[in-house]
Amino acid sequence: MKKFVGYLFCIICLWFVFDRIGGTAMWWLNQRSLDSTSPKIREIVESVDADVVMMGTSRCNCHYVPSILQDTLGMTTYNAGIDGSDNIFAQYMALCYLLQRHKPKVLCLEVQNSFIEEEESAFCTTGFFAPYFGLNEKADNVFRLSGDYWLYQISHLYRFNTKVLANLTGQVKSHWYQNESGYLPKERPVVFPSPAHWGEEEVIVNETKVQYLKMFVDECRTNGIALCFVISPAYGIAEPSYYAQLHAFADSHNIPLLDYHTSGLFIDHQEYFKDCFHLWDEGARLYSSIFASDLKRILQLRR
Amino acid sequence: MxxxxxxxxxxxxxxxxxxxxxxxxxxxxxxxxxxxxxxxxxxxxxxxxxxxxxxxxxxxxxxxxxxxxxxxxxxxxxxxxxxxxxxxxxxxxxxxxxxxxxxxxxxxxxxxxxxxxxxxxxxxxxxxxxxxxxxxxxxxxxxxxxxxxxxxxxxxxxxxxxxxxxxxxxxxxxxxxxxxxxxxxxxDVEAVMTGLKWMMWGYFLKLVLSDRCGIYVDAVFNNVEMHNGGSFLVAALLFTFQIYGDFAGYSLIAIGVARVLGFSLMENFHRPYLACTVGEFWHRWHISLSTWLKDYVYIPLGGSRVGRWRTYFNLLVTFIISGLWHGANWTFLCWGCLHGMILCLERALGCHKKVYHGINKYLHNIWTFILICVLWMLFRANSLTDFITIVKGIVTNAGFPYVQDVGWGVLIASFAAIGAVLVKDIAAEKQWFAFPADGWVCRLVQCTYIALLLAIISLFGVFGGNQFIYFQF
Incomplete structure (x- = not known):
C-alpha cells in the first residue's frame, strides 16, 4: 500500500505540473486568439465601455451594426452577442462579467426560446467563460449549477476544454473584425435559403432557466440599466404561439419586447438572409436602422 | 452507468x-x-x-x-x-x-x-x-x-x-x-498501475479520438443529402477511427478496471488496422466475439474441414450472424454478408495462408484498410438508401469536404488524435519501444504516462457524456 501511495503521489505531482504549465500556455493562447468568441468575451470582461450593449447569441452577433445604432441613438454601442451561447446561463454570466467593471445605460437582449425551454445540454456553452473562472462569484455559481465548479477548481487545463480548438485555429485564422465594436458580419450566401417553418412542438419551460432570466432582469434593474428584449427577423414562419411564453414573461416584468420575426419587411425577402435564422451584412444593416429607430422611440417614451 | x-x-x-x-x-x-x-x-x-x-x-x-x-x-x-x-x-x-x-x-x-x-x-x-x-x-x-x-x-x-x-x-x-x-x-501495485495505464489509454481513445471524430461523422452521415463525395470520404475515414476508438477504448477501460481489481480479461483488440487481409482483421478486431463465433458457430457447422463450397457457406453464415449480432437492420446484415464474401474470396485466392513481407505487406495493409473503410460506411449508414446516396455522392459528386459548421479545429484535432493512435499502434507492432521492465525509471515512466494522458484528456476530451456505440449491440 505504501508503494501505491508513492505512485499516486508521483502521478498527482506530475499531473499538477503538466496542468499548471499547460493552463498557463492555454491562457496565453486564449489572450491572443482571433476566433469568433474569445476576443468578444475578452472585451466584455476587460474593456467594453459603451452606453448601449446588445446581448444574445449568433443572431445578435450578426444582426446589429453598432455604428448604425450609434448614429441614430447618439450613444456609443457595443455588440456583445456570442456565437453558440444559446442559453440564458451564458448570457447571465456575460452580464455579470460586464457589470463587474462597467454599467451600460441601455441593454438589449436578443431573446429566443432556448433561453427558457427544457434542453438536454443546457450548460454546454457556459464553458466559453471557464478561462475566467474565479473572477466573479455570481458567474461561478453557474459553474456550480452545471456541475463543473470543482473540475475547474482542480484543473486549469480543463478550463480551456471548450475553447481549445477555437483558440488554436484562432492563432492562424482571424474571424475577428477589430473596428466593428463586436459586430461580426456574415457574407452574402451563394444560395439563398428556403423558408423554414418551426414551432409546432410545444415549448416546455425549464424553471431554472426562467429563474436565471429573472436574475438577468434583476441585475439590470439593480444597476439602473434600461432593459429591452428583442426578437430579430428570421426567414420563415413560426407558429403564432411560438414566442408566447417570452411575450408573457416580458409583459409580467414590464419589459418592452420588440418582436420582428413576423415583420412583413423581411418575411418575403430571402435575399437578406444567410440562412433561415441569420441575416447577412446587407440585411443586418437594413434591420439595424429599423431597430435603432424603434429603440430610440422606446427610450424617448421612457424618459 | x-x-x-x-x-x-x-x-x-x-x-x-x-x-x-x-x-x-x-x-x-x-x-x-x-x-x-x-x-x-x-x-x-x-x-x-x-x-x-x-x-x-x-x-x-x-x-x-x-x-x-x-x-x-x-x-x-x-x-x-x-x-x-x-x-x-x-x-x-x-x-x-x-x-x-x-x-x-x-x-x-x-x-x-x-x-x-x-x-x-x-x-x-x-x-x-x-x-x-x-x-x-x-x-x-x-x-x-x-x-x-x-x-x-x-x-x-x-x-x-x-x-x-x-x-x-x-x-x-x-x-x-x-x-x-x-x-x-x-x-498488487503493479497490477493496479497496469490497469490504470490501460484505463487512461482507453479514455484517450474514447474521449479524445472517438467522440471528436463523431462530431464530423454525425454531421455528415445524419444529413447525407446535403453532402458531397469529399465529405463522405473524410467522414468514412473518421468513422473508421471513431468506432475503433469507441470500442477498443471501452474494452481497454473494462480490461483496466478488472486489472485494478486483480482480474485478467482477454484482449479484445490487437491493432486491427494493421492487418494485411480482412481475415487477419477479424483475428485482431473484437477478438472475443470472433473467437466466440468461431467456436460456437463456425466450427460446429463444420469449419474448414469440409469441402470448399461448404467452407464458404460456413463462413457466410458465421458472418451474417455477426452482422445481425451488431443490430437489427439491413445495413448490418449486408455488412456482415460482405465481410463473409470477402473472406471467401481471400480463401479462394489463398490469401489466408500467405505471409506478406516488405512493400507487399504495406500494399496489402493499405488495400485491406480501404476495404474496411468502405464496409464501415455501410455499417454507419442509417439505411441502405443512405448508403446508396453516399456511394453515388463519392462517385459522381466530388467536392471539397464540408467544414463550415464543424470547423477546422474539429478536423485537425481528429486527425491529430488518429496520428497519435497510429504511431502508438505501429510502434507497438514493430516493437520500437517498450516500458522499462523494472526500477525507478519504470515507475517514473509509468507515472508520467498516466499524468500526461490525464492532462491531454482534460484539455482535448469531449465531455458530453456520449454513449459508447457498442452499447446498442
Whole structure:
C-alpha cells in the first residue's frame, strides 16, 4: 500500500505540473486568439465601455451594426452577442462579467426560446467563460449549477476544454473584425435559403432557466440599466404561439419586447438572409436602422 | 452507468476501496460485494431490465446444473436447448422482433396479404447481446465437457454480470473468468498501475479520438443529402477511427478496471488496422466475439474441414450472424454478408495462408484498410438508401469536404488524435519501444504516462457524456 501511495503521489505531482504549465500556455493562447468568441468575451470582461450593449447569441452577433445604432441613438454601442451561447446561463454570466467593471445605460437582449425551454445540454456553452473562472462569484455559481465548479477548481487545463480548438485555429485564422465594436458580419450566401417553418412542438419551460432570466432582469434593474428584449427577423414562419411564453414573461416584468420575426419587411425577402435564422451584412444593416429607430422611440417614451 | 460519466469516477474508487478493505481470504464476501456493485452499475440505466439479466443468469445456471446432473446425452441436450432457446428468445424479442415483423409485414403486403403484425415498443436492454452470448458460451462449454459446472449461484451470477465487461464486453469465457472468482486477489501495485495505464489509454481513445471524430461523422452521415463525395470520404475515414476508438477504448477501460481489481480479461483488440487481409482483421478486431463465433458457430457447422463450397457457406453464415449480432437492420446484415464474401474470396485466392513481407505487406495493409473503410460506411449508414446516396455522392459528386459548421479545429484535432493512435499502434507492432521492465525509471515512466494522458484528456476530451456505440449491440 505504501508503494501505491508513492505512485499516486508521483502521478498527482506530475499531473499538477503538466496542468499548471499547460493552463498557463492555454491562457496565453486564449489572450491572443482571433476566433469568433474569445476576443468578444475578452472585451466584455476587460474593456467594453459603451452606453448601449446588445446581448444574445449568433443572431445578435450578426444582426446589429453598432455604428448604425450609434448614429441614430447618439450613444456609443457595443455588440456583445456570442456565437453558440444559446442559453440564458451564458448570457447571465456575460452580464455579470460586464457589470463587474462597467454599467451600460441601455441593454438589449436578443431573446429566443432556448433561453427558457427544457434542453438536454443546457450548460454546454457556459464553458466559453471557464478561462475566467474565479473572477466573479455570481458567474461561478453557474459553474456550480452545471456541475463543473470543482473540475475547474482542480484543473486549469480543463478550463480551456471548450475553447481549445477555437483558440488554436484562432492563432492562424482571424474571424475577428477589430473596428466593428463586436459586430461580426456574415457574407452574402451563394444560395439563398428556403423558408423554414418551426414551432409546432410545444415549448416546455425549464424553471431554472426562467429563474436565471429573472436574475438577468434583476441585475439590470439593480444597476439602473434600461432593459429591452428583442426578437430579430428570421426567414420563415413560426407558429403564432411560438414566442408566447417570452411575450408573457416580458409583459409580467414590464419589459418592452420588440418582436420582428413576423415583420412583413423581411418575411418575403430571402435575399437578406444567410440562412433561415441569420441575416447577412446587407440585411443586418437594413434591420439595424429599423431597430435603432424603434429603440430610440422606446427610450424617448421612457424618459 | 457509463465509464465516461462523473458517477463512474465516484463509483469505481468506492468499489475498489471496499473490495480491498475486505480481507483477500474472504473470497465469497468480496464476490458478493462485486455482485452488488455490478447490479447497481447495471440498474443505474434501467432498473427493471436487471430482471432480464437475472433471468438469463438463473436459466443458464439451472441448465448447466441439469447438464451436470443428468447422465444421458438426450437429457443434457434438452437442458442445453432450453437454455439456448430462452436466451435467444429474449434477444429476439428485445432486439430483432420489430425488424423481422416489419419486414414480414412488408413482404405480405407486396403479395397482397395485408396482415398487421403488432410492434413492441421496447427499449433495447443495454449489453443484452454481450451477456446472453457469455451465458450461452458457458452452457455450451458445460455441455461439451470443456468447462466445469459452477455450482455456487452467486459466483455464476457474478460471472454473467461482472460490471467491467457487462455491457460491452469482452465476451469472456467461463474457463478464463470463473476460476478467477475462486482465487485470492491480493492488492498488487503493479497490477493496479497496469490497469490504470490501460484505463487512461482507453479514455484517450474514447474521449479524445472517438467522440471528436463523431462530431464530423454525425454531421455528415445524419444529413447525407446535403453532402458531397469529399465529405463522405473524410467522414468514412473518421468513422473508421471513431468506432475503433469507441470500442477498443471501452474494452481497454473494462480490461483496466478488472486489472485494478486483480482480474485478467482477454484482449479484445490487437491493432486491427494493421492487418494485411480482412481475415487477419477479424483475428485482431473484437477478438472475443470472433473467437466466440468461431467456436460456437463456425466450427460446429463444420469449419474448414469440409469441402470448399461448404467452407464458404460456413463462413457466410458465421458472418451474417455477426452482422445481425451488431443490430437489427439491413445495413448490418449486408455488412456482415460482405465481410463473409470477402473472406471467401481471400480463401479462394489463398490469401489466408500467405505471409506478406516488405512493400507487399504495406500494399496489402493499405488495400485491406480501404476495404474496411468502405464496409464501415455501410455499417454507419442509417439505411441502405443512405448508403446508396453516399456511394453515388463519392462517385459522381466530388467536392471539397464540408467544414463550415464543424470547423477546422474539429478536423485537425481528429486527425491529430488518429496520428497519435497510429504511431502508438505501429510502434507497438514493430516493437520500437517498450516500458522499462523494472526500477525507478519504470515507475517514473509509468507515472508520467498516466499524468500526461490525464492532462491531454482534460484539455482535448469531449465531455458530453456520449454513449459508447457498442452499447446498442
Amino acid at each position: 457509463l465509464f465516461n460519466s462523473k458517477s463512474f469516477l465516484l463509483f469505481f474508487p468506492i468499489v475498489c476501496a471496499v473490495y480491498f478493505c475486505i480481507p483477500s481470504t474472504r473470497i465469497r464476501v468480496r464476490n458478493m460485494w462485486l455482485l452488488v456493485a455490478s447490479y447497481y452499475f447495471y440498474m443505474n440505466w434501467q432498473p427493471a431490465y436487471a430482471l432480464l439479466l437475472l433471468s438469463s443468469t438463473v436459466v443458464t445456471y439451472l441448465a448447466a446444473l441439469g447438464m451436470d446432473h443428468y447422465k444421458s446425452l438426450e437429457n443434457k441436450k434438452m437442458c442445453l436447448i432450453g437454455g439456448i432457446v430462452f436466451n435467444l428468445a429474449l434477444l429476439f424479442l428485445f432486439k430483432y422482433y420489430n425488424f423481422f415483423s416489419s419486414n414480414i409485414e412488408h413482404v405480405l403486403q407486396k403479395t397482397g396479404l395485408g396482415i398487421d403484425i403488432p410492434d413492441f415498443h421496447l427499449l433495447l436492454p443495454v449489453g443484452i447481446s454481450f451477456y446472453t452470448f457469455q451465458a450461452l458460451g458457458y452452457s455450451i462449454d458445460v455441455y461439451r465437457g470443456v468447462a466445469k459446472v459452477e455450482k455456487d449461484f452467486w459466483t455464476y451470477a457474478l460471472f454473467v454480470s461482472f460490471f467491467p465487461q457487462l455491457v460491452a464486453g469482452p465476451i469472456e469465457r467461463s474457463n478464463n473468468l470463473l476460476p478467477q472468482f475462486r482465487q485470492k486477489h491480493d492488492f
